[in-house]
Amino acid sequence: MKRGFVLAMMVALGLALAQGRTVNLLWSGAITGPTSDVGGPYAAGIEDYCKYANEQKLIPNVTLNCIVRDDQYQNPNTQRILEEALDRAKPAIYLGYSTGAMLQLKPLINEVRLPTIPASAHIGLIEPPHNQYMFLPVSSYSEQFVALLEYINRTKKNARVALVVNPSPFGRAVVDVSRRAAARLGQTIVDVREVGGGNLDNTALLRALDAAGVEFILHQNVAGPVANILKDAKRLGLDKKIKQLGAIYTGGSDLIRLAGDAAEGYLWASSYYTLDENAPGINLQKQLAQKYNRSADILNSTNYTAGMLAAAIAVEAMKRAAQRFNGRIDNATVYQALIGMNGPNAFKPGFAVSTKAGIEIDFTRTEQTGAEGLRILEVKGGKFVPVTEPFTSTLFRQVRNP
Amino acid sequence: MRNPWAQTGNYRTSYEQDTTIFANYREIVSVVLLLVALCLLPLFLERSQVLVLNFILIYAIAVLGLNITTGYAGLISVGQAAFMGVGAYTVALAAPSLPFWLTIPLGGFVAAIAGFIVGIPSLRVKHLYLALATLAFQEIFVWVVGRSPALAQGAAIPVEMRNFLGLEISFRNHNYFWYYIILFVLVLMVIAWRNLLRGKYGRALIAVRDNDRAADAMGMDPGRTKLFAFALGAFYGGVAGGLLAYMQRAVVVEEFTLARSVTLLAMAIVGGLGTVVGSLLGPAFMKFLQIYVERLSEWMKANPFIQSITPAGVDVASALLPLSFGLVIVLFLVFEPRGLYNWWRLLRSYFRTWPFKY
Secondary structure (H helix, E strand, C coil): CHHHHHHHHHHHHHHHHHHCEEEEEEEEECCCCCCHHHHHHHHHHHHHHHHHHHHCCCCCCEEEEEEEEECCCCHHHHHHHHHHHHHHCCCCEEECCCHHHHHHHHHHHHHHCCCECCCCCCHHHHCCCCCCCECEEECCHHHHHHHHHHHHHHHCCCCEEEEEECCCHHHHCCHHHHHHHHHHHCCEEEEEEECCCCCCCCHHHHHHHHHCCCCEEEEECCHHHHHHHHHHHHHCCCCCCCEEEECHHHCCHHHHHHHHHHHCCCEEEECECCCCCCCHHHHHHHHHHHHCCCCHHHHHCHHHHHHHHHHHHHHHHHHHHHHHCCCCCCHHHHHHHHHCCCHHHCECCCCECCCCCCCCECCCCCCCEEECCEEEEEEECCEEEECCCCECCCCHHHHCCC | CCCHHHCCCCCCCCHHHHCCCCCCHHHHHHHHHHHHHHHHHHHHCCHHHHHHHHHHHHHHHHHHHHHHHHHHCCCCCCCHHHHHHHHHHHHHHHCCCCCHHHHHHHHHHHHHHHHHHHHHHHHCCCHHHHHHHHHHHHHHHHHHHHCCHHHHHHCCEECCCCEECCEECCHHHHHHHHHHHHHHHHHHHHHHHHHHHCCHHHHHHHHHHHCHHHHHHCCCCHHHHHHHHHHHHHHHHHHHHHHHHHHHCEECHHHHCHHHHHHHHHHHHHHCCCCHHHHHHHHHHHHHHHHHHHHHHHHHHHCHHHHHHCCCCCCHHHHHHHHHHHHHHHHHHHHCCCCHHHHHHHHHHHHHHCCCCC
16 A cells, blocks of 8 residues: 555656646737837747747756737836746746837846847847846847948948938947948948838938938838838939948848838848748748748748747757756856857857858857857849858957947 | 714815815825725735836826826826926936935926926917927927937936835835835825815916916916926926836836827826826726736737638737727717716715715
8 A cells, every 4th residue: 555655656756757847938029019010920930939849848858938928019018027927937038129128127137137138139238237148149230230331341442321220229229330330441421310110201311312422321220111211212213323231120021022122132131041041940940830820921021030049049048057057947047058158069050140160159258149140131033132151240349339 | 063974075164174185084084094005005916016006106196297287277288208208317317426315306307497498388379289389399308318328319228226224125125115105206296286286376277277368367377377387297297207217227218208198198088187086097097908908919919710810911919009099098088088087986976975876
C-alpha cells in the first residue's frame, strides 16, 4: 500500500516535471489604432514564432506564454499593460513598440531590470540614462541614416540632401547625427522638413526642394507619407531628378502597395532579408504564415519578419538562460544571456543579413544593437531588390555623439 | 429648529446658508465616508489598478479646470492638454533642483500665465472662434516643444523622485505614494473649486457665461472675469500635468496633444459640465470605457469568426475605440446633456426620498 502510494507520487511528480513550467513573454503595441499597419503584422510575427517555439519545444521543459496586448498607440495604455504584467505575469522579457512609450518607460524598465527589445529603433533608447536593459534588434534609425548618406557619397560626391522626417521624436531622432555625418562627408543638408500623415499634396514641398537644388531626399517616416511624396514627385516629373531614400519603416511591401509604380527607384535601408531570398528565417516565415493561415499582406510585410526576429531573439535568450542557470529563466538570467550573445555565441536565426564578420545578431553589455549589418534595396519591377552587399556604417560610431 | 439628521430637503432661510459648502450634515458624513473609502481603496488593489486610479484622478483635476473655463465661464477650450503640458514641462525642468511640493504648484502657475495669455483673444472673440484660438495654442505648444532642444524636442525628459522624508520611493510603492499625493491635491482643488464658485468670482463667471453684456451692466468686468477663468482653468491643468509627469516618471509630448484635449473635453461633457461629481465621473467612465473597448478589440482581432465576416481591408477592431468614443459623446449630448452627474443626482434623490417617489 505504502509502496503504491510512493510510486503514484513519483509518477505524479514526473508528469509535472515533464509538463514543465510556464515562462511569460510580454509584447504590447499598436494592433489597433495609429500605426497598426506596422503593429498588426509585428504582433502576428511574435504570436506565430511563440506557437512555433512551443510546438518545437525550443526551450526544453518550458511552455512559453506570449502575452500579446494592444496598447492602441497610447502611452498610458502601454504603461498600464506593462505594470499589469509586472504584477501578474512577471515576464522574463518585454518586447516593446513605440518610440514615445519606450522612451517614457525607460526609467521604469531600468528600475525593474527587465530586458526589453523594442520595435522602435530610436537611438535614445540605448543611450544613457536608464538604457542598460534596452536592446535594439536591428541598427538604429540614426545608423541607417548615416549609412544612407555614406551610400549617397559613394554614388555622388558633395551631394545636396534634404531630410523629410515625421513630426515626432521618432522622426527627429536622425536629424542631428545626419548633420554631423553630412559635414564629415562634404554633403550639404539643404533643408529639414517635417511631414506627417495626411500629406495629400506635396507639390509645394517638392517644388521648394527642387528650387533649392536638392538631389536626394532622405525619409524618416512611415510608408504612407513617403508614398504620397513619391506619387507627387512622379506627377511633377521630379522622380528622375531627385532620388529618394529612407530608413526601415518607410519601405517594404506597404510602400509598394501605396505608391504603386511611383515607388520604382526608391532606395531603402534594411537589415532584413526580403521574401524572395533563400534565408532560413525567411523560409521559416513563409512556412509559419502558411501554417497559421496568415494573409498575403501579413506574409509580405517586413514587420512580420521584424516581429519574428524580436521573438526569436527573446526565445533564444530564454533558452540560453535555462542552459546557463540550471533552468532558471527570469529577467536577470535572460539579461545575462542577452549580453553574452556575441562572438562565437552570436545568434544566427536567418532573418537579418550578417556583417562581414559573419555575425547576424550580437549584443554586449555596452553594444545594444543586434543586427548591425544592413543593405540598400531598390524598388525594381515592383519589388525591393538589394543593390549593395551587407555593410556596417563606418562613420556612425564616429559621429554618434557630438 | 429641525433635526439636521432627519432633514429631507433644503430649508435655507439666509444668504449664508445658501452659500454653505455642504447643505446638511448627511452630505458632510457622506463626503467623509467617501474620503475614507478612497484612502482605503489602494489596500485592496494591485499596483497596476492603482495606476488606473491615478490616471483617473489626474484627469479629474484637469477636467475640474476645464469645468471652470468651459463649464462655468462658457469659454470653449480645446487646449487643456497643452496647459497640462506646460505644467508637466515646467515640472520636468524644475524637478532636479526643487522638491515636488514646489514644482507642482510652480507648474500650475506657469500654466496659469499661459492661460492668461491664451485667454486674451476671449476679450474679442466668442464661441467657435474662441475654440479656434485655443486650438491654435494647442498646436503651437506641440510645435514649440518639438523644436526646442531644451525640451528634448518632445522626446522623454526623466522626472524622478526617489525619496520623500526618508521614505524610499521605488517601483513597489511608486503608484501608491503618488495615489495619496494626487488624492490630497484633488481634495484641495475640489475645496478651492467649491469655495470659488460660491463666492462673488464664481457668480461673476456664471453671469458672464449667461450674458456678458448684462454682467457688464451690473458692474462686473467681463474681460477680467474671462481672463481669470482661463488662467484658473489652466492652473488646474498645469497642476494635473505636473502630477502626471511625476507619476509617469518622464514627460513626452505625445501625452499633451490635441487628441488628449478633446478627450478631456469629452470627459467634462460625459461627466456633466460645471459639476464636481461630473469631473470625477467623466474621467472614470471614459477610462473604463477605453479599457473594456480595448479588451473587446483584442477579442475581435483574435476571433477567427469576426475576422471571416469582416470585409477585406476593413479593420473593425481598430475603429472600435474612436467609434465608441464618438458614439458615447453624441449619445450623451442627445439623450443626457447634463451627463452622468444627472444620473448621480437622480440616484441620490431616489434614496433620499425612498420609499416615496418625491
